[in-house]
Amino acid sequence: MMALLVVGGSLAAWRLDRIRMGGEVQLHQQVNADLIADILPPPEYIIEPFLEATLIARNPDTVGTRAKKLEGLKKLYLERNQYWQTARVDESLRSQLLQQAHPAAQAFWNELEQGFLPAARKGDRAAIEASYAKLTGLYDAHRTAVDKLVTMALADQQRVAANGAFEFYLAIGIVLALALIVGGQAAHFYITMYRRVLEPVGTLSALTDRLAKGEVATIPYQDRTDEMGRIASGLEHYRAAAAAQSEADARKLEAQREVTEVLGNGLLALREGDLSRTIDQRFPAEYEVLRHNINEAIASLRARVQLVSESADNIRNTSSEVAQGSEDLAHRTEKSAANLAQATEALAKIEERLRATMIAADNTVKRAGEATTALRDGRGTTARAVQAMDRASGSAKNIDGVIEGLDKIAFQTRVLAMNAAVEAGRAGEAGRGFMVVADLVAALALRAEDQAKQARDMLSETQADILQAADAVHDTDTALDTISSDVEAVHDLIAAIDHDNHAQSAAVSQVSTAMKGMDQVTQQNAAMVEETSAAIRNLSSEVNALAQRAGAFRFDRTAGTRAAVHTGELATLH
Template sequence: CQSYGAYADYSSNDYYKKTAESKKAYFTNPYTENGVKMITASYPIVYNDEVQGVITVDINIKNFSQLECDTDKYPTMYVDIFTDDSTFVYDSEDEDAYYGKKLTDVLDAKQYAKIQKGIDTGKSFAVNTRRDNGSQVSRFYTPITAGEQTWWAVSVLNKSDLNKNTVKLVVIMVIISILSIVLIVKMASSQLFKNIKPIEKVVAASQQLRTGDFNIEIRAESEDEIGKLSEAFSDAAGTLKGIIHDLKDVLQQMADNDFAIAPAVEYPGDFESIKQSLFAVVSDLSNTLSEINIVSEQVAANAENISEGAQSLTEGATDQASSVEELQATISNVSEEVGQNAEHARAANEMAQNVGDEITNTNISMQQVVEAMEVINSTSMQINSIISSIDDIASQTNLLALNASIEAARAGEAGKGFAVVATQVGELATQSAEAARNSTELIANTIQAVEQGKNLVDEAAGKLVVAAGKTNDLVENIGKITTASENQADALSQLLLAADQIAAVVQENTAMAEESSASSEELAAQAAKLKELIDVFNLYQGQNQ
């Protein structure tokens, strides 16, 4: 058994890396080290599902030369050993010719395809191929379990030898395979048992630690890494045992109300932070208890003041309750009066709105009268024009009557009858002119009277418009008064509700003041009791750690 040096020197090698990653046994491909052709079998050391290390067994390729290859009956037979990726490990015909080569480098693709097809089955198989010299050979493949890998033992012989005694050849192939397996297993097991035996003590000690038993002593039986591991594990268990016993003593001392602690053992490395944390906890507890002691004295002193204040608060709350009751009665009376004012304001608002509506309707009627007078005035003007026309006709008729009288006078006796008619026509024309003048005077007086009436009506209509505007202002002001009265009524209602709430709060304050007085007396008693309990502790004063 030997060490492979520092961890960094071998941790990246396949025999360690792949075994540690898969947590399974692994056999390397053949390699040469210090002039020796070999393979390495690696076995993981797993504890609590974690890889604690890797045990390796180096196997010299020359050991495979012990396999029986050719015989007198089968002089052409030779044996090959392949890894799971068809790499030559051993060839009995020539150890150096194919060592480390791939089977694909020796056979063409067609022949290798037949072999690969059998390898994929994972079972024993036979295949016929042709060698470089043109001779046909039969290859008998038998799987070899190498950890989690499948290697192959191949017996090869010319078909001419095979046909001599096929059964014997199969038996020989099986024997060779079994011997190969037995040899590999025997060599690996021997080396593995030798390396694992010291580790079993370490595993047993770790199991003992897990159960809380620190009475552990492991003797190193070698000076390699496993021996050093055993010695270091034993020292670590002893240190841990001493620290745990010291912590138990310190905690028992604290349980006995004595916080003036001091460690009895060294706390190496990261354990120093445990000691510092322990002292920090003890210091904080001591400071806290000291502060509690001071506060308990202050609480006892303040409790009496609180009790006196609570009694004064009770008396004041009683006076406040009487004042609040008087305030409630006053607010209730004012609220009723404001409610009545609001009701009267609403009635006045309705009346003012009705008066405004009447004035508006009267104003509309006056406007209609003005329009009728304007129609009368227009019609009178038309009649006056017609009478003027009648007066003109009367003047012309009178002129014609005068001319007819003149012509009748010229006619003499024959024109007397016509003269009478002309005279009558002249009189009618004179009467018509007189009647026209009288009508004109009457119509002129009527137009003047209509104009005066129109002016009066316009003036009255203007006053009605002003009155309607003022009435609207009055309605608006009364509406504002009504709204304000309603708002006041609502505010007084809320004020009354608030007074009720204040009364309830005052009553609660009175009850709470009485309870506070009783609680203060109880608090003083509890503070005295707390001081008695704290005086029992021997507090930590910052001794040398």
């Protein structure tokens, strides 16, 4: 424990030394802070804005790009100034920053925005120089205030470092003093515990081991009034009780040995199957109940074995009869299963043929339906042909009227030609040419009359053919109507046959399924009957074996005499 305290105190002191003011951790942080301060322009120090103003004064053309950078620098300056207004810093440092350095910087920013940048944008060199001179003075005033602030901050940092070192060494001293006090208390506590507790406990523990081994020992510390005294007194009582218990155990062991010997002889008789022998010698009082229980158990076992033997004989006779009946039932079940299997197979073939017939009937119904549809289409075509013949006959009649009109026109034309020839003859030489034309017109009219006559004759023949074709089409339509009626009747008959085939197939399928189920059940019954027969045969074998084992027991006393099991003073067995 002391070593742990020393090690823990040393480790705590080492860790405190690392984090104290001026320690390793603080110095590392200080170096990083100094490095950042050296490489980055501080936002609260307007040296970078003054540098940008100097560059603008030298080259006013860059005012556009540098003005944006100056806006960002001002925004950063105002953010940090706002932060230092509420930051936890010494009031003298805050006052120097906000009341000395900040006014000069604020005046610098005002002059920069109101005078310098507008002049630079206008390119007014004189105004730029004048404003830059003001900026230089404001920057010098700001820098003087910042230099003083840096001096004050360094002095405050040294003061804080000195206070931190004092607090650290004070804490180390307090820790060391507490460590010494705790160490002394721990040493005193250990010595006291060793003398008052550990040493007596070790002694009493060793005495307990000796007593457990049966050795004789004197118990010390019985005169003490504390817990050790009570433990020693209890250990003395335990020693006395253990000695008395040892004597009682020795007496019980002797009695148990005698009882065990008698029980061993009785169990040997039971092992040989003799259930007629009982224990008649009385046992000690604590074992008398055991003797009675053993005698009752032997009597109960004897009665039960007798019942088992009688039951085994009865079961053997009954199982023989059941086995014979089971064998007969197995043979009958096998025959039924074979017959049922044949019936199932035949029914399956019938079902297959019915299905083939049903498929053929389905195809026939389908073909009959197609034929009915074709006949209906043919009747429609015939009807359209009749209508076409009627229209052709009407057209022929109309053509006849037209030909008759042409004939009349040709006749009139020929009459006109004759009149023209008469008039040309009257005209003499002057009408000779006209007479030639009249002759040609008359010849043409005559030819037209001949052609009209021929057309009338051909049209008459055509009308006769059309009438005959119309009659034939009508006869065909009538025949198709009769055939359609007959085909529809045949279709209905075949559909009825197909419906009956479907019904018969479904019925046969159900019967086939039922027959298959019956066949499966019959097969299972045959298997179960076979298993039952095997089980009955096994039962008969087991019953015979049980009867043989039961016959090995003896239930009656031999010669009605008592046989001495032990020649000493122990109990005898009959």
